[in-house]
Amino acid sequence: MTEAPEQITISWKGINVYALPQSPGCCRRPPPEAQPKHILKDVSGIVKPRTLMAIMGASGAGKTTLMNILNSRNRGKLVLQGDVRLNGIEADREMIAGVSAYVQQDDLFVGTLTVREHLRFRALLRMDRRLSKEKRLAKVEEVIQELGLSKCADSVIGTPGRIKGISGGEMKRLSFASEALTNPPLMFCDEVTSGLDSFMAQSVVQSLRTMVSKGHTILCTIHQPSSEVYDMFDEVLLLAEGRVAYMGNKDGAIDFFQRNGFTCPKNYNPADFYILTLAIVPGNEGEGRKRVKQICDQFKGTQETVCMEEAITEVNKKSSQNYSALKELIDVKRYGASYFQQLRSVLWRSGITTLRDPLVLRVKLIQALVIGLVLGLVYLKTDNDYTQDEVMNVNGIIFLVITNVTFTNVFSILNSFPLEVPVFLREYGSGLYRVDVYYIAKSLVEIPSLVIVPFLFITVLYWMSGLYYDAESFLVCAGIGILGANVAASFGYIVSCSASDVSIALAIAPPLIIPVMLFGGFFLNNGTIPDWFIWLKYLSWFKYANEMMIVNQWRNIDSIECENSNGTASERCFRNGDAVIDSLNFDKGNQYLNLGLLFALIAGFRIISFLALYIRARRSSS
């Protein structure tokens, strides 16, 4: 059996929350007459261990705001008055995070893992590092049993709309199981049953009841529970217009409303009745507000309020006795696992995700093969006797190679990475791993695809299109293409880590790539770039890769026919490869410099994208 957690009583007193007036647009101040919005108004409450509390109220009542204040997350720029206490001790963010878990409304998982693998991954990263691996894995099995996940333990979690996986109810239970591994004494759950049918909703709340019976304190916001689900809660907190309309034993709520002239009809779901009674109906706001004010004012004078305030005072008095036990709980490290354990686990997960979802790699390989074949057929040539018009073709192929590896790799990152960011932010926020661990693991796992795919494309195109027939030149060309693909992917990461979603990433990438492409030496001669744009030339991996590939192609060509393929005399004649290189203002002596600059761009872009991800992660967890 799971050991009982330390017991936590959470209390809050005189909570007032204000949202400051927002500016109506960029660079504009809010109008001087704008007042802060008073969201929560003098809200107090207490929840003791072994209690499952439902926070309910109409939409906009302040449930989410209260939950965020109590668990000290997602507060944004709200102004807070009042205090939140754990076992009577005034709690700061670290303290709350140290003893609690937050099960958020949307379940975010890596869909390719099975339920058991996901829980093992979390157990290795999140549980106390002093526990042996065997104990952690045993805990995973216990949690699987307790939360009724045995049937689906080896099923893949799935990704809605892509990979069929476990049901919505199982996913919700898996969210609880993920948090239950660390046995947090206090749990906050947002919208626990939304999107579930009544049977699933009951089974999820039953899981919470099991945890509560072991000593956990659990607070849930819940929308329209069925009577059966409502009956499973011990206590209820009803919010209306940011005020407490009722808080206490759920059976007492019926009496309280009845005493004030609001009788719940027989066979009517009490939860629906409270929400309807406390709702402000559009078109009849005046009456609704009067009713809410009356109920909230009445509740302030009730015995329930007096008892609640006494209970808060009582627990506050004992705060000094509780301090050392609580301190021990909180003194856990930010990360449950060592750096190398984090790296090993995240690498394992990234690897398994790539292997189990081979479709992406397969599509990339087929795409490389098809584009290589099509371009190869267009430029088909099987010897190294070049005519003047073939010089232009060869230079075109070289630029096409760089353009293709750039666009396929940038857009593949833009289309995939922003979708993974929410899972990363959630896991980073829960202290699973560091940003650098995630970034390094991700970068290492994708190396094979960043090598194999461009290599396949260049192999097909190189030999079909009459580029210089020589194994060494081919390998140099493939190597430059692979480097170009890596610079492009690193650039894709800068955009993906800075943009908030896929559509924004896709919108900002082309205007950033096009200038870099323009200075690649194909559309604009390298010697004619205006001085004020020279700096852009230095950021252009197109320029470095193009110069290297052009030199690699032409440096061994000693003579070129002075006529076109159809036998006509060409107006301009490049007599040998060097003449072609010179005409583009490229320099044979720049090969090593260009190579170094390509590596420098990879390193620079990776560092910038890492910093962008780091800033984003820090912001989202503050």
Ligand SMILES: Nc1ncnc2c1ncn2[C@@H]1O[C@H](COP(=O)(O)OP(=O)(O)OP(=O)(O)O)[C@@H](O)[C@H]1O
């Ligand atoms: N940062 C904010 N700035 C301005 N107003 C806010 C902010 N956060 C919340 N509010 C307002 O405070 C009120 C309560 O919002 P909250 O999200 O807590 O309600 P809720 O009961 O959770 O609603 P729902 O059930 O619809 O999610 C709403 O009127 C909302 O518009």
